[in-house]
Amino acid sequence: MNDYKSFNLLNKIYFERTGGSENELKAANIILEEIKSLNASCYLEEFEVDGANIKNASVTFDDDYSIECVGVGMSGSTPLEGVTGEFIYITSLEDAKIQDVKGKICLVHSKLVNYKLYEELAKKKPNALILCCGNVYDDFDKVDLDPYMYRPRHYEKGKIPAVCIRMKDAEKLLRKKPKTCKVIMVEDELKNISHNVIAEIPGSTYPDEIIAITAHYDSVSYSKGAYDNGTGSTAIMQILSHFVKNKPLRTLKFIWCGSEEMGLLGSKAYTQAHKDDLDKYKLSVNIDMIGVTIGNDIACVTANNSLVSYLKYLGNMSGFPISVKQGVYSSDSTPFADSGVPALSFARLSPQGGAKIHSHDDVMDYLEEDNYYKTCDFIIKFVSNMDGSVLFPVEKEIPDNMKEEIDIYMGRKERNKN
Secondary structure (H helix, E strand, O other): OOOOOHHHHHHHHOOOOOOOOHHHHHHHHHHHHHHHHOOOEEEEEEEEEEEEEEEEEEEEEOOOEEEOOEEOEOOOOOOOOOEEEEEEEEOOHHHHHHOOOOOOEEEEOOOOOOHHHHHHHHHHOOOEEEEEEOOOOOOHHHOOOOOOEOOHHHHOOOOOOEEEEEHHHHHHHHHHOOOEEEEEEEEEEEEEEEEEEEEEEOOOOEEEEEEEEEEEOOOOOOOOOHHHHHHHHHHHHHHHHHHHHOOOOEEEEEEEEOOHHHOOHHHHHHHHHOHHHHHHEEEEEEEOOOOEOOOEEEEEEEOOHHHHHHHHHHHHHHOOOOEEEEOOOOOOHHHHHHOOOOEEEEEEEOOOOOOOOOOOOOOHHHEOHHHHHHHHHHHHHHHHHHHOOOOOOOOOOOOHHHHHHHHHHOOOOOOOOO
16 A cells, blocks of 8 residues: 555645756756655756746737737847837648738737648738637636747747737727828747756566656646646655555656747657667556546657557456557657557546646646546556556557648648648
8 A cells, every 4th residue: 555645745846847957957856856755766857948028018009009919939020129010820731821911010819820821821921920819708807918938840940929918909900991000029049958857677587678657747837837737746656656666677867848839859869868778668658637526637749559459457356447549649759659668648538618737727626636646556467467467568659640740730740631
């Protein structure tokens, strides 16, 4: 019986911890101390991430109507006096292909700009973009103006200075039908340091066969990240505590990934730094969001379908209801699968109207310890079965259909619409 209670660790990392920030490093050091208290070896690995210091950001329409905004990092700077242009609304990729946007200022009704839409806009060279966050129903004080940053897949196509406004403001703005717009966006671009936290338990019988167990510990801006992904971070601590007391046959690597919310950067950095050893990695097990009161447990498997079947059997045998499918999960399992390591992610997903992520609403109130430990126990059983196998049961291959899905997810390939 494991008497360690990892759920208590949530309270220690219950603060905003964005990638590359001082608070992310603070969380990393808390995790390090917790690992040491369990008598496991651990260390930090650092890697660079983009950073931006927004010095000035504003947006004005028809010279007299201003809206509160934040600058979008890594989008480039306007001149200090800003840029002006005709205001237009771009509704879609198809709209961007039709409209003449050169020298204009374009409203796009999204914060995360679709890569294909951005590429089309970048080719046509608008003066600036106005992005949107939140929804039209929430009061202004309920919407966080998120200081989002462009991803490399955006700015490698060219930088378009951008600001972000609330969706509710955008809706009012479009009703006013302004003719012109002025955007000021001035930033200093820099590199910050993020960290992966790594613990290892050597295998007693097959030390050169490795199972990676991962979760990201960073959060988005404005969020204390209890559900996403404080719960995953503490869950792999629960798994670590089990195997400290029950020595594994195979080597277990526990990786708390930094800067996942910035584009899976921690797991990408890890797989790149350890690429020469990845032939030893038999499986990657990722945990991203568990423990909510209202929700259902799932597993997404980026590996052979036989693992899907096994997890379904194990759920039925254990009396643990879990929905399992083959696919690509948007979390730290995917860079491992992209590197040829069979991977899966566990989660307890909240339905529409349940617990929220990526906002200040991601708080402890909607988590339940019983659900949390039920999921932890099932994952421990699964990892124990994998580790205890005489011959490792998961084929070391990524099926062709999953390779294609990974290529689409990573932006290397477009989905065939035929």
